[in-house]
Amino acid sequence: MSTPGKNxxxxxxxxxxxxxxxxxxxxxxxxxxGCDRIRTFEGQEFCSSYAIPSKKWTLGRCNFATHIKVEVVAKAKVNPLKASKRAAKGR
Known part of the structure; x- marks a missing residue:
C-alpha cells in the first residue's frame, strides 16, 4: 500500500x-x-526508512512499522504516601 507521489x-x-x-x-x-513507509519503484515495493527490511523483523517486530500498534503496559504503582507529599509540595 504505497502512496502515489511518494516514490x-x-x-x-x-x-x-x-x-x-x-x-x-x-x-x-x-x-x-500495510506499513505507511512502503514506496514503489518500477513495480517493486521498498521501505523508505530501512534498506534491508527483512533484518528489522529478525528479532521480533520492526521498530519502524506504522501498521503495528504497541500495547501500553500498565503504569508502575506509585506509593500513595509519596504521591500525596508531592501533590502538597506542588510538583
Missing amino acids: LEGAVKTANGVELNGVLLQPITEQCN
Missing part, C-alpha cells in the same frame, strides 16, 4: 538491484504489508 526519488535500477544514494535497497517482506 523513491533519485533511485536507480542496477544489475544488483535498486540503488538510492549509494545504498542497495531490498524489497519489503510480508510483515511489512
Whole structure:
C-alpha cells in the first residue's frame, strides 16, 4: 500500500538491484504489508526508512512499522504516601 507521489526519488535500477544514494535497497517482506513507509519503484515495493527490511523483523517486530500498534503496559504503582507529599509540595 504505497502512496502515489511518494516514490523513491533519485533511485536507480542496477544489475544488483535498486540503488538510492549509494545504498542497495531490498524489497519489503510480508510483515511489512500495510506499513505507511512502503514506496514503489518500477513495480517493486521498498521501505523508505530501512534498506534491508527483512533484518528489522529478525528479532521480533520492526521498530519502524506504522501498521503495528504497541500495547501500553500498565503504569508502575506509585506509593500513595509519596504521591500525596508531592501533590502538597506542588510538583
